[in-house]
Amino acid sequence: xxxxxxxxxxxFLQCPHWPYWERxxxxxxxxxxxADEEKRLNDGLIHEREIVADKFGEAETxxxxxxxxxxxxxxxxxxxxxxxxxxxxxxxxxxxxxxxLLEKQEGKSAFGDWYYVPxxxxxxxxLKKEHKAQLMFYAVLLERxxxxxxxxxxILNADGERISFDAASFEADFRELLQExxxxxxxxxxxxxxxKSCEDTSPWGAACLRLAEETRDIALLYNVDxxxxxxxxxxxxxxxxxxxxxxxDALEGQAPGLTRRSxxxxxxxxxxxxxxxxxxxxxxxDPTEGLEIHFDIESHPPTDVxxxxxxxxxxxxxxxxxxFVAERPEDEERMWRxxxxxxxxxxxxxxxxxxxxxxxxxxxxxxxRYKSEANPDLIRFKNALRDLKEMAADTAVFPLYFYSLKTIxxxxxxxxxGEVKGGGESVTAYETWLSSKNRATLDAIIQYNREDVxxxxxxxxxxxxxxxxxxxxxxxxxxxx
Numbered sequence: 001x002x003x004x005x006x007x008x009x010x011x012f013l014q015c016p017h018w019p020y021w022e023r024x025x026x027x028x029x030x031x032x033x034x035a036d037e038e039k040r041l042n043d044g045l046i047h048e049r050e051i052v053a054d055k056f057g058e059a060e061t062x063x064x065x066x067x068x069x070x071x072x073x074x075x076x077x078x079x080x081x082x083x084x085x086x087x088x089x090x091x092x093x094x095x096x097x098x099x100x101l102l103e104k105q106e107g108k109s110a111f112g113d114w115y116y117v118p119x120x121x122x123x124x125x126x127l128k129k130e131h132k133a134q135l136m137f138y139a140v141l142l143e144r145x146x147x148x149x150x151x152x153x154x155i156l157n158a159d160g161e162r163i164s165f166d167a168a169s170f171e172a173d174f175r176e177l178l179q180e181x182x183x184x185x186x187x188x189x190x191x192x193x194x195x196k197s198c199e200d201t202s203p204w205g206a207a208c209l210r211l212a213e214e215t216r217d218i219a220l221l222y223n224v225d226x227x228x229x230x231x232x233x234x235x236x237x238x239x240x241x242x243x244x245x246x247x248x249d250a251l252e253g254q255a256p257g258l259t260r261r262s263x264x265x266x267x268x269x270x271x272x273x274x275x276x277x278x279x280x281x282x283x284x285x286d287p288t289e290g291l292e293i294h295f296d297i298e299s300h301p302p303t304d305v306x307x308x309x310x311x312x313x314x315x316x317x318x319x320x321x322x323x324f325v326a327e328r329p330e331d332e333e334r335m336w337r338x339x340x341x342x343x344x345x346x347x348x349x350x351x352x353x354x355x356x357x358x359x360x361x362x363x364x365x366x367x368x369r370y371k372s373e374a375n376p377d378l379i380r381f382k383n384a385l386r387d388l389k390e391m392a393a394d395t396a397v398f399p400l401y402f403y404s405l406k407t408i409x410x411x412x413x414x415x416x417x418g419e420v421k422g423g424g425e426s427v428t429a430y431e432t433w434l435s436s437k438n439r440a441t442l443d444a445i446i447q448y449n450r451e452d453v454x455x456x457x458x459x460x461x462x463x464x465x466x467x468x469x470x471x472x473x474x475x476x477x478x479x480x481x
Contacts (some may be wrong), residue, residue: 003096008181009133015202016190016226017211019181022204024189029207036428043302048100048121051160052086056101059084067091078102078146079111092144099138109148116142117150119162123302127163129173131155136174139167158304191233192217193226196402216240220401221269223393228262231255243270272397277472279397284467287386290349291316294453294460295385297362298426298445305329306362307430308445309339312453321450327442328434336366343377352384355405355456360385388456395467409455412462413479416455420448 002023011018021030033041052059060082062073070089077085085102099118109115118138122131135153143149154164184190192212199205212219216239218232235254237243248263272279291313298308307329311322324342326335354360363382367373393403400407406422420426426448433441466479 001094002185003094004137004181004185006097006099006134006137009137009177010130011202012177012181012184013130013133015195015198015204015208016180016193017198017208018202018204020184020189021207023185024187025204025207029204029210031203031206033203036424039428039431044123047123047158047302051121051156052101055156055160056084056086059086059101061086062088067096074102075145078116081112081114085116090138090141090145092141095137095141095144097138097141099135102142105150107148109146111146115146115148115150118142118153120155122155123158125158125304127155127157127165132165132170133174133177135165136167136170140174158302191229192219193229194219194401196404218243218266218270220273221266222398222401222403223269224266225257228257228266231258232266240270240273243267244274246270268397272399275474276399277474278399278466278477279472280395280467280470281397282395283469284391284395284463286464288351288353288460290351291318291347292457292460293346293350293352293384294456295352295354295359296449296452296456297359298423298430298449299362300329300427300430302427303329304365305332306335306366307332308449309335310446310449310453312450312457314457321453323446323449325442325446332366333370336370336372340372340375340378343375343381346377346381350384351386352381353386353388353456353460355387355452355459356389357387360387388459392459392463395463405452405455405459408459412459414455414458416448416451418447418451419444 008019011022060077062070062077062085064070064087065073067089071091074085074088074090077088081104083104086100088099088102090097090099100121101119102116103119104114105117106113107115118135120131120135124131132153135155139150139153149167151167152164153167154162157163180190192208192215194208194212194217198208202208211217218224218229218238218240220240221243224232231254232238232243235251235258237246237251243266246263246267248260248267251258251263252260268279268281271277292315294312294314296310297306298310299306305326307326309324313319313322322342324335324339326332360382363378367375367378372378389403389405392408398408398411400411406416409416420429426445429441429445429448432438433445462479466473
C-alpha cells in the first residue's frame with residue numbers, strides 16, 4: 001500500500017518531483033546519501049534524543065517492533081493518558097505518521113478529558129513551512145484518531161525552545177499541498193522544476209535536470225519561481241526556446257506576477273541559455289571607495305556558531321588573506337572580539353564585498369549575541385557592505401541554471417583547488433577538526449575560505465573588465481582564451 005507520510009510534505013517543498021520519483025522513478029537514478037548527509041541524519045537523531053531527555057525525561061517511548069505493533073502500543077498509551085509519548089506511531093487508512101512527541105493536554109477527546117498535540121524536534125532555529133506542513137499532517141491524523149483537533153502544534157528548535165503556530169492559519173496551504181501530493185500518488189508527474197534544492201537536498205537531482213533538459217523546459221531559467229512558471233505555461237510559454245521569443249507587450253499583465261520587468265528578465269535569461277551568450281544588460285558602475293575588502297563567514301548551523309571570518313585585500317600595504325578562527329565553539333566570542341579590534345584599525349574609507357545576504361545577517365546575530373550593536377566600528381563596517389551577487393545579477397545574464405558563487409566563478413575560470421569544496425564540506429571538516437585536532441583539517445577549511453573570498457574578487461574584477469558597456473559575449477568567450 002502506498003502510504004502518505006509527513007516526509008512527503010517535506011520532500012515536495014524541497015523538490016516537487018521528489019515524492020513522485022520515490023514512487024515511480026527508476027531507482028538507478030537515485031543517488032546514495034553522501035557521508036555528510038548521513039552524518040547530518042545521525043547528528044539530528046542525537047540532538048533529538050538529547051532534547052527529549054532534557055525536556056521530557058519521563059516520556060513513554062514506543063520501542064520499534066513493527067508498524068502494527070507500534071500503532072497498537074501508541075493507542076494504548078493514548079488511552080491510558082500518558083503525559084508524553086516519544087516515537088509514537090499514528091495510522092488511519094493510508095495515512096501514516098511518526099511524530100517525535102505526542103503531548104497530553106486538557107480537553108475533550110475520544111480518550112476522555114485529554115487529547116494529544118504533536119511536537120517535532122528540529123535543528124533549525126525558526127519554524128519553517130515544511131515544519132508546519134508536517135505538523136499539520138499529524139494534527140489532521142490525530143483528529144481522525146482522537147476526535148479532537150490539536151490547534152497549536154509545535155517544534156522544539158535547536159535551542160530546545162518551543163515554537164507553536166495556529167494550525168487553522170495554515171489550513172489553506174496544507175490543503176493545497178495535500179491536493180498536489182494526492183495527484184502525485186495517482187501517478188501524475190508534476191511539471192518540471194529545477195531548483196538548487198533538487199541537487200542539494202533531494203537525491204533525485206539528476207532526474208530533475210534530465211527531465212527539464214530533455215523538454216527544454218522553462219524550469220531551467222534562473223530565478224523564475226513556481227508561480228511565474230505556472231503563469232507562463234498557462235499562456236503557452238513552456239520551453240526556453242519559446243521564452244526567448246516571447247512578446248512582452250502581449251503577455252504583460254496576463255497573469256499575476258507577469259510584469260514587464262519580470263517578462264524581460266525571463267526573455268533575457270532564455271536568450272542567454274539558448275545561445276550560450278553572456279548579456280551585459282547594464283554597464284557596471286563600480287561603487288568601491290577606498291580600501292577594497294572581500295569578506296566571507298563560515299558557520300556551523302547545528303550549533304549556530306561562527307568559526308571562521310575570512311578577509312581578502314587584493315592590493316595595498318595590507319594586501320593578502322587574513323582569518324579570524326574559533327578553533328573551539330567556545331572561542332567564538334574571542335574570535336568576535338578580535339574581529340572587532342581589527343575593524344578599529346581600518347582606514348576611514350573602505351568597501352566590503354560579500355556574496356549573497358548571509359554575511360550581513362550573521363554580523364547582526366553575533367552583534368546581538370555579544371552586545372555589540374552600538375560598536376561604531378561594526379556599524380561602519382556594516383554600512384560598507386556591498387552584495388556582489390545582487391550587483392552581478394543586475395549587471396549580467398549568464399547561461400547558467402544557478403547563480404551561486406561556485407557556479408559563476410567556475411564559468412569565469414576560477415578554480416577551487418583545496419580538499420574542501422563547499423559550505424557543507426566545510427561544516428563537516430570543522431566537526432572533524434573538533435574531534436581529531438588534525439591541523440591539516442583546519443588548514444583545509446581556511447584554504448576553502450581563502451578561495452571563496454578570492455573568487456569574490458575574481459568576479460568583481462571580471463565585472464570591471466568585461467561589463468563596462470551593454471553588449472553580448474558569444475563563444476568563444478574572451479576571458480577563456
